[in-house]
Amino acid sequence: MKKDLVKILQGSLKSLGISPCPQIEIEIPREESFGDASTPVAMGLAKSLKKAPRKIAEEIVASIKDKNIFEKIEIAGPGFINFRFTRGYLYSSLINLLSSPKSFLREDIGNGKKVLVEFISANPTGPLHIGHARGAAVGNALCNLLEEMGFNVMREYYINDAGRQIRLLGMSVYAKYQQLLGKETEFPEDGYKGQYIDEEASALFSQKKEKYKDIPFKDCEKEITEWIYNRMMELIRNDISYFAIRDFSSWISEKQLYEKGEVTAAIEALKNKGFIYEKEGAIWFRSSDFVDDKDRVVVKSDGEFTYFASDIAYHKDKLDRGFDIIIDIWGADHHGYIPRIESVMKAFGYDSSRFRVILVQMVNLLKHGEPFQMSKRAGNFVTLSEVVNLVGADNAKFIFLTRKSDSHLDFDIDVVTATSAENPVYYVQYANARINSIFANAKEKGIDINTLENTDLSALSNTEELDLIKKLLAYPMVLEGAARAYEPHRITFYLQELAGIFHSYYHKHKVITDDIEATKARLALCEGVKIVLSDALTILGVTAPEKM
């Protein structure tokens, strides 16, 4: 729909001698009387052409050559051009959707551009929690979306396996293990205290028995941290797959960045560019030359690298791999890091408009409107797997995607588990299940549902049917907007609207009747709805059950 309109308008503007051709916006007016689609393009041109917008609109309309897909074109308000499509156009569009869904629904805006999306990237020191779950849902959906829109997407998880934290984890397990063996051992001050640590210590014992009994930590540190690291990574991978997040295409280890000398090399590279200096025994990066408000230490005066140093190396590594667009998905509590990483990107000469951090806000877990603390299984936080057990993966993902990622989210267990309209995921899935049920019914009656794309649709004539078709035609625009803005939540809202129109239609009109022509036309419409519902749900990473 948008494609067709833009093409027509471009031709029109060209014949009027307007160049360069401005970006042509198409919107779906919320008011039915304003037509099926609308463009404000004349208003945008008013300034540069020094003419009244309505006058320009008139000229544009007059110069449209091919008017046969329109029932009506009107100029309204301050200068909108409103289009009303003929039924014939709607029918043939629906046929196109049925016969080749992918090419009809997809606007290739990616052109194979290489995109890197890094998300979750939780420290391998424990199970994933509810905050990670939101980032996972957003990252997964965004990757799916971009991939569908023609980008070449790489999904990446960065593992902070080099620092103090992983060592602390090892120490915590070691201490618990010694305690199991009846040896009084001091538990590290900032050690990990979750119950999972106890379990890991028991597992260590049942696997290695008394191997480390009288061995001081420093002598078995390497073995134990490696052991627990592998266990934690397995735990995280399991959590990810339990949440039905698509596999990552790459896992980058911080430790390996050090081992391959990338950290030193990255700092060296910055030094060669003159962005590194020494002060008070430490090594600094001149981030304040760019967008940061102060310079940042990369090597401490005791000779240790800071966490930021490996981040520099990691982002340089991303740049070196030649991505056109680099997206980091972070918890909102890390927003203070954006300027320094942006500074790094700029220091390496990367156009920072191609780097984007998406912040995912905190999740407030509630039950019955009250803050909800779950079992202390993993210390003080709620784990992802517990959430999945409680509310289901589809449910949780959908809820996470019903907000823009940078707004706070109240996640109320009662609301989320309610099997009612309070719960949008069921509402949408239910529409799909109903359609399946209609098809099952049709099949039983011996109606051929395999060749619906050859159906004569002229029986589709009531408002609800035409509205449904128009809504389907708007779907590619939603996808495009969501992809350009990196906002998968727009799809969620669209889905609720589409499902709403369908439910209403379903209730008002019976699909299968004695009128075989009308029945087939309506089945074709249902097929269109089904295609779009399942397409969108798939992008969001949510299943579309056949039956509910």
Added chain:
RNA sequence: GCGCCUGUAGCUCAGACGGAUAGAGCAACUGCCUUCUAAGCAGUGGGUCAGGGGUUCGAAUCCCUUCAGGCGCGCCA
């Protein structure tokens, strides 16, 4: 103190690059299962878009400012 995010109906939130009379769900109230799934549908009420100023043909949207909430400001990770 500085920076970032948020503030839209009683509640939870949408609002597309500045566009037309500001939207949805829930909650409240009224109806609808002999008919393809009632996890559904139809209807009613509900607003100073936090307040104030500015930019322009036009502002919930952009700029300034005040207020409220959250987060971040380390040679921590």
